[in-house]
Amino acid sequence: MRYWLMKSEPTEVSIDDLAARPGQTVAWDGVRNYQARNFMRNQMQLGDQAFFYHSSCDEPGIVGITTVSKLAYPDVTQFDPKSKYYDPKATPENPRWFNVEVTLLKKTRLVSLKELRSYPELASMRILQKGNRLSITPVDPAEWNFIMNIL
DNA sequence: GCCAACGTTGGC
DNA sequence: GCCAACGTTGGC
Numbered sequence: 130m131r132y133w134l135m136k137s138e139p140t141e142v143s144i145d146d147l148a149a150r151p152g153q154t155v156a157w158d159g160v161r162n163y164q165a166r167n168f169m170r171n172q173m174q175l176g177d178q179a180f181f182y183h184s185s186c187d188e189p190g191i192v193g194i195t196t197v198s199k200l201a202y203p204d205v206t207q208f209d210p211k212s213k214y215y216d217p218k219a220t221p222e223n224p225r226w227f228n229v230e231v232t233l234l235k236k237t238r239l240v241s242l243k244e245l246r247s248y249p250e251l252a253s254m255r256i257l258q259k260g261n262r263l264s265i266t267p268v269d270p271a272e273w274n275f276i277m278n279i280l
Numbered sequence: 281g282c283c284a285a286c287g288t289t290g291g292c
Numbered sequence: 293g294c295c296a297a298c299g300t301t302g303g304c
Contacts, residue, residue, distance in 0.1 A: 136302090161300095162287075185302050242303080260285040262301045 131172060132268040133179035134256055135195070135231070144181055144192040144236055153233040158204045159214045160228060165265040170201040170227040172267075179231060180268065180276070182256070190241035191276065199230035237280050250275045 135157065137143070147155055160166055174197065181193035203224035206214035219225040245251055255266035 138302095164287095189303070260301095262286060264301085 130174065131177045132270060132273040133168070133173070133177060134182055134191070134254075134266050134268050135179045136182045136184040136264040138185045139183045140186070143183065144233075147181065147193070147195070147233050148236065154198055154230055156199075156204075156228050156230050158206050158226075158228040160204070160264060161214065161216070161226060162264065164263055166227055168265045168267070169229045173197050173201060173229050175200060178234070178273075181231075181233075184264075188239060188241055190239050190243075190245065191237060192239055193236045194234045195231040196234050197229050198232040201227040201229050204228045240276065240280070245276075248275070248279075 139146075141159075142155055147153060157169065160169065177197040179195050179197070180191045181195050182191050183189055203221070204214070204226040206212040207216040207219040207224065207226045208221060209215055214226075216225055242256075245254065246257055251257060251272055254268070254272055255261055255263065
């Protein structure tokens with residue numbers, strides 16, 4: 130089992146939006162970055178756990194824990210001309226983008242980006258590196274456990 | 281709103 | 293295959 134951190138803009142899907150969804154589950158669609166896609170398509174397994182992270186907002190940080198509840202399948206938004214995630218180069222025969230589904234395990238207190246930066250134990254986390262923009266990143270078990278212990 | 285960092289595109 | 297131009301991300 131692997132651990133991940135997945136960013137979401139709360140104006141798109143917040144932790145409370147997720148909590149209010151049927152089955153507290155959401156399709157992680159709209160990812161249009163190959164590295165992030167590859168993590169979902171090639172590496173994510175059922176039962177993997179992920180920090181749910183609010184980005185591009187007043188208080189960026191970890192706000193919950195989710196689990197992968199459905200393996201990657203072709204992202205339907207790539208085929209929809211009305212979607213902002215439409216990709217004219219993708220076809221059902223040759224899908225380009227994939228998404229998993231995640232289910233909320235629990236909301237947590239806000240562990241802000243600022244707080245995360247304050248722990249030397251987390252200094253090598255991908256999310257804390259300068260210039261990091263990747264919306265899905267692996268989390269080391271040691272880093273995962275450290276954060277679980279400060280929740 | 282700014283801007284550094286990074287990814288993608290497309291001409292050559 | 294190179295690389296300039298452009299677009300996006302995301303914290304501040």
